[in-house]
Amino acid sequence: MSIVTSRLRSRLDAAAIDPSVHALRPDYRALLVAAEGLRPGPSDAAGERLLAAAEEGARRRFAGTPPEEHPHLAAWREAFRAFGAKPQRTRPSAEALLRRVAVGLPRVDRLTDVYNAVSVAHAVPIGGEDLDHYIGAPRLVRAAGDEPFETMAGGKAVVEHCPPGEVVWRDDAGVTCRRWNWRQCTRTRLTETTTRALFVLDALGPMSDAELGAAGDALVEALTQTSPGAVVASRLLTA
Known part of the structure; x- marks a missing residue:
């Protein structure tokens, strides 16, 4: 195993889903895909x-x-309703993208465009994080209420705090994605300079493991085709 692959694997091995999240949705699974050389x-x-x-x-x-x-x-x-979110106001990310198909999906940057295309094609929420700005291991938890979430409001950088019980992805520095897969923080979002990334594919019961695997395969294929020489590792997180 190369040093790069070992580094990616160690990051994936440290990822975790808190038992409180699985108590909320025992059918939840996350397919994590980490890549370098993008x-x-x-x-x-x-x-x-x-x-x-x-x-x-x-x-x-x-x-x-x-x-x-x-x-x-x-x-x-x-799932959103189960922790108090209103999905008609803050939609799961895949639904939000699919509702934009009629007028055209957003064109953001090379890497975001890739995972948005896979998300729409497979009806699966996908998020992307810049590993150079990620601190520690990815964890899916229910918020305590004091975790910082860095975002923009009115064109200015602000720090918000999630209500207790909200399902969030976080690292050692704070929340990286609110409401499971609704909105990512500005600190770890992908940009036009990202070369190392973590992608999270979120699945619930109606999506089978085979379908989730197919979505992951499509993402890996798209990443390696658009970034020749990229190194990729993946891990399925379950209960």
């Missing part, structure tokens, strides 16, 4: 092809059907 930059032709294909596929698959009626996305709405 090629960052602004949106480009490769990402455009992936996003355009995802948009076309979603238009056919959801023709006449609201995204929230998809079994996996409906389960995510139930």
Whole structure:
């Protein structure tokens, strides 16, 4: 095993899901994909092809059907309600993307475009974190209420605190993603300079392990195709 692969593997091995989250949703699983040697930059032709294909596929698959009626996305709405969130106001990330297909998905940057395309194609929430700004191990927990969450409001950097009980991803420095997969913090978000990243694919009962694995395979394929030479490792986190 190379030094790079060992480094990625050690980061994945340290990841954990708090028992309180599994008590809330025993069917929850997270597929973690860590990568180094990624090629960052602004949106480009490769990402455009992936996003355009995802948009076309979603238009056919959801023709006449609201995204929230998809079994996996409906389960995510139930999960949000279980910890007090209102999914009609703060939507699970995959649903939010699918609702934008009619007018076109956002073009953000090379790496974000890749994982957004996979998220839409497989109806699975996916988040991406810059490992160079990540401190310690990824943990999915229920917030105590004092964890800092760095974000933007009115064009200015602000620090928020989540209400106790909210399901959040966090590292040693604070919350990295609020409401399971709703919004990522500014500190660890992917940018046009990111070369090392952690991707989180969130699954509930209606999505089988095989379907989750297929989404992970599609992400790895897209990453290695758009970043030749990238090194990737993955881990499935379950109860």
